[in-house]
Amino acid sequence: MGDKANAHPGAAGRATAADHPASVRNVVLVGHCGSGKTTLVEALALTAGAVNRAGRVEDGGTVSDYDEIEHRQQRSVQLSLVPVEWDGIKVNLLDTPGYADFVGELRAGLRAADGALFVVSAADGVDGSTRMVWEECAAVGMPRAIVVTHLEAARADFEEMTRICAEAFGADDPDAVLPLYQPLHGPEGPDGHAPVTGLTGLLSRTLFDYSSGERKESEPGEDQLPDLEEARNRLIEGIIAESEDETLMDRYLGGEQIDVKTLIEDLERAVARGTFFPVLAAAPAAEGARQGLGTVELLELVTRGFPTPLEREAPRVTTVDGRPRDLTSCDPDGPLVAEVVKTSSDPYVGRVSLVRVFSGTLHPDETVHVSGHGLADRGHEDHDVDERIGALSAPFGKQQRTLTHCIAGDLACVAKLGRAETGDTLSAKDDPLLMEPWQMPDPLLPLAIQAHSKADEDKLSQGLGRLVAEDPTMRLEQNQHTHQVVLWCLGEAHSDVALERLRSRYGVQVDVVPHKVSLRETFAARSGGRGRHVKQSGGHGQFAICEIEVEPLPGGAGIEFVDKVVGGAVPRQFIPSVEKGVRAQAAKGVVAGHPLVDVRVTLLDGKAHSVDSSDAAFQTAGALALREAAADATIHLLEPVAEVSVLVGDDYVGAVMSDLSGRRGRVLGTEQTSGGRTLVRAEVPEIEIGRYAVDLRSLSHGTARFQRAYARHEPMPAQVADRVRQQTQAD
16 A cells, blocks of 8 residues: 555456455445545546546446436436456445435445445535444444545645544544545646645655656655655554554554554554544546546555455344344355345336345346345335346446356346345345345435326326335335325435436326325314204105214323113114214314314214114214214314434534424423434424424534434414414315
8 A cells, every 4th residue: 555556457447256255345435415426436447447538438338427317416316336446356336425315325335335435525524424424334343444535626735634534533543544645736826726746655655646647656855754754653653553463562662663564564454444544635537647646546445455345244144034044254155145235227127236245146047035124114015035136247337247146245236136125135045034124214304296197197106116116215105194195205305306216217297295294183172962864855764863972082092982872762773873973074074174083972862763764874963963062162183293303413402402492392301422412302293394304404514313203193282273274274
C-alpha cells in the first residue's frame, strides 16, 4: 500500500467468476448524496482497465446509472454492482444511493459486503446520516476506510478533512483515523486554488505523480521532508498502537527503525480487523488520462488490506422450521446457502436477482429451494418453493457477462427466479435453509393511491406486488377500515420512484389521494332509542319494534349486546336479528360514517306480529333504534393515537419536542443514549404525523430516526372533530 508499482496489465480488467473465496473482495461504497461514489466507482473501473475513457464497458453500455429513473433524477436510487479485477483479485464494488430515502438499498449493500469505503466530499464534509452508518458498521465490526473526493473544489482541504474525519469517525480513538498519503499540489490557478496532482506515500516516502494521466513514481523534494516526517511518525505510532506485536511500541520508542514491510503488514491486519481506518484521497482521471488520482492506491488498499469473505462470520442460518444449523463459514464445497440482496425487473429478461453466496457453489440451470423472509406484515408473501434458476452473470451497467458458477463469497446475477424476492434464501432443494434477515427500516410515509382507469385497475395489483418484491422497505396495506390502498414508503423521493416505476416499468397509471386515518365513533353518555319498522304493502307486511339503551364502555371494549327483554315482548328467535341489525349499523357508523365502538347496547323491550314479523324486519328495527339513540346523544369522534419514539441528536431535542407539542402530542419522557443522542417518547394523534417522516428529516437535517406504534383510539378535540366532519361532508 503505497510502495507498490502498478499492477501488471494482465492482472487487471473485468472480473469473471472467482475460483476461491480468498481471491474475492466485496466492498460497499457509503456516503451522502453527491459525495462522488458513482464517479469513484467509474474511476476505479477505468484504472482497473475494465472500461474505456468514456466510462463505457469494453463491449458497450455504461458502468452504472443504467436505470432511466436515475438519469432523470440525476442521482442513484438503487444498489448497483461493478466487478473489477486487480492484481488477480476480483473486487465487487457495491455502489449505494446516498439519499436517506433509499437506505434499504444501502442496508442490502452492507449485507453483501465485507468491508466499506466511506466516501466524503472535501467540499461538503461529513453529514449526520453518514456518521450513523459508520456507527452501524462499527457495531458489527465491519472494516472501513475513508476516501476524500472533490479535491478539485475551491475550498477543498485534504488535511482539514482528515481532521474532520478523525473527529467524526474516531470518537473512541482519533489516532485510528489517519491518512496514508499526503496530497501533492500543483501551481495555483487564477482563483488561488492549487489543484492536487499527486500523492506522497507516508510509509514508503515515495511520490506518486498523476499529473500526466499515468501514475509515475519519484522521490520527494527536500522541502517536503519536514512535513512528511511529522505525518509519517504519527501514522507509524497509530499503526503500532493497533499492532498485535506488543513489543513493537517499546522498540519504536526506544529509537529502533521499524521495517516498512512490518509496518505495512501490521497496517493491513489492523484494517482487516476493523481497528484502524485509513484516510485516502481520490479524483477521477482528467480528459485523455487513464488513471484517476489515488485510484491505484485505493485498489491496493482494498485488495491487500480489506478482508476476504473467509474472514467474515456468516449470518445465522436455520432450517425452514427454525432449528439452528451450523455451517462452515464460506466453504465452496459446503451446503448451498445464498441470499437475494436485490431484485429488479429487466424488460427483456424479466426478474433479475443479485445474489451473495455465503456457502456452497451456485450453478446455472440448477433447481434451488427459495425460502421466504417473513415480511408478510409488509405485504410480501411468505413462500417456500423450488425453482429452477436461469443463467448466472456478472453485471456491468446494461451488460451481463455469463458466469459458469458462483462460489461462496462471490456475487452474481441470477435470471428467471420468478418467486424470489429481496431477502430470500436460496439453498439446495433437498436441504432447505433460511438465513436470518438483515434489519430494514420501517416505512413511515403513507401514500394512498387508486387506479387512474379501469385498465390500470386490472394491472394495479400485479404492479404493486412486483414493487414490494423488489423493495422490502416498502409496505403494501389494504386498509379495511378506510378502504384505501396504501403504499408505505421511506420518504417523498422513495414514493416518487415507486410511482414512476409503476408507470414506466409496469404500465400502471395511478392517482395519489389524501391518506385517511381510521376514525371511530362512540357515545359520550347513556342514551335510548326506539326502532319501529312497520309496513303494509299487500300480502305479508313487515312488523318489528324494539327499544334499546346505549351506554359508553372503556376504550377497547368493542360492541357488547345485552338482552333484557322479559315476557316475550320480542320472540327469542328474533333477538339475534336485533343484534345483527345493531352491529351492522355500528359498522357503518351513526354520525360521520365511521365505525361505532366501545358501547353496550341493551335490548329492553319491543313488539312483534305473529304473521308480519321476520328476521329482516327486526334487523332493520335494531339499526333504526341505534340511529335514534345517536340522534339524541353526544357522539365523540375517536382518533388513533400513536406512541412515537424519536432518536435525535442532543442539538435538536428542543426543536423536536416543540414540534411534537405543536402536533397535539404529549411528551412522555426523554432518555439519554450513546453518541450524544436522546430518545424522546411521546403520544401523538396519527392524523398529525402523516408526513412526519419528511418533516423530521428536515427538522433534524437527516440525523433523527423515529418509530411509531398504534397505542389506542381516544376522543378528538371538538374543534378538530368539527373540521373533520365538515371535510367528510364536503368529500
